[in-house]
Amino acid sequence: NAGVTQTPKFQVLKTGQSMTLQCAQDMNHNSMYWYRQDPGMGLRLIYYSASEGTTDKGEVPNGYNVSRLNKREFSLRLESAAPSQTSVYFCASSEGRGAGELFFGEGSRLTVL
Amino acid sequence: EDKVVQSPLSLVVHEGDTVTLNCSYEVTNFRSLLWYKQEKKAPTFLFMLTSSGIEKKSGRLSSILDKKELFSILNITATQTGDSAIYLCAVRTKSGYSTLTFGKGTMLLVSP
Numbered sequence: 001n002a003g004v005t006q007t008p009k010f011q012v013l014k015t016g017q018s019m020t021l022q023c024a025q026d027m028n029h030n031s032m033y034w035y036r037q038d039p040g041m042g043l044r045l046i047y048y049s050a051s052e053g054t055t056d057k058g059e060v061p062n063g064y065n066v067s068r069l070n071k072r073e074f075s076l077r078l079e080s081a082a083p084s085q086t087s088v089y090f091c092a093s094s095e096g097r098g099a100g101e102l103f104f105g106e107g108s109r110l111t112v113l
Numbered sequence: 114e115d116k117v118v119q120s121p122l123s124l125v126v127h128e129g130d131t132v133t134l135n136c137s138y139e140v141t142n143f144r145s146l147l148w149y150k151q152e153k154k155a156p157t158f159l160f161m162l163t164s165s166g167i168e169k170k171s172g173r174l175s176s177i178l179d180k181k182e183l184f185s186i187l188n189i190t191a192t193q194t195g196d197s198a199i200y201l202c203a204v205r206t207k208s209g210y211s212t213l214t215f216g217k218g219t220m221l222l223v224s225p
Contacts, residue, residue: 004155006138033212035215040217041133041155041216041217042201042215042217043201043203043208043216044215044218045212045213048212056210058212090156100161101124101147101158102147102156102158102213103158104155104156104157105155105156106154106155107155
């Protein structure tokens with residue numbers, strides 16, 4: 001019953017450090033997404049992968065890179081973290097091509113000092 | 114630019130009250146509208162609406178879509194403290210590969 005699993009759940013970074021958020025889903029979904037959630041801002045899409053082998057920018061991609069490693073895994077990398085990237089990050093997946101509901105992971109809380 | 118606006122942004126009610134949460138949207142090529150509930154962690158799916166006037170219902174929660182006036186409402190009757198959460202509305206469009214555009218959410222607090 002794992003669904004969407006994100007690691008780590010919490011991370012504190014210093015400005016300029018790099019890190020990768022990992023996400024894996026076991027539902028055989030084609031599409032995967034990374035969102036960030038900030039107070040009063042709702043969920044904003046960073047990057048998504050419509051299918052294995054493809055990635056596309058969302059609403060707020062600056063400062064991030066992604067890799068769709070295989071059908072199960074989609075990672076988000078911060079190359080040089082900035083305080084503005086302090087946020088809660090959610091990975092999500094969905095079955096089809098832009099259809100149906102999204103299933104979310106439990107979130108990763110990142111603080112950049 | 115697609116826009117999803119939820120109101121109110123926050124709401125406090127007493128247990129047993131009925132609440133109505135609103136979601137209006139301005140998007141090109143509307144496809145569907147989704148409601149999520151977010152407690153402490155991951156948002157969980159409530160409803161997906163694609164047709165006007167057809168109510169979706171699950172227990173004490175119900176939702177309806179008006180595609181002419183471009184809004185949806187989420188009703189919760191006989192509220193319980195367990196209904197306290199952020200309720201998120203999201204809209205999907207038809208153009209190309211469409212992702213979900215989320216509103217800012219309504220934070221509902223149900224007091225005992």
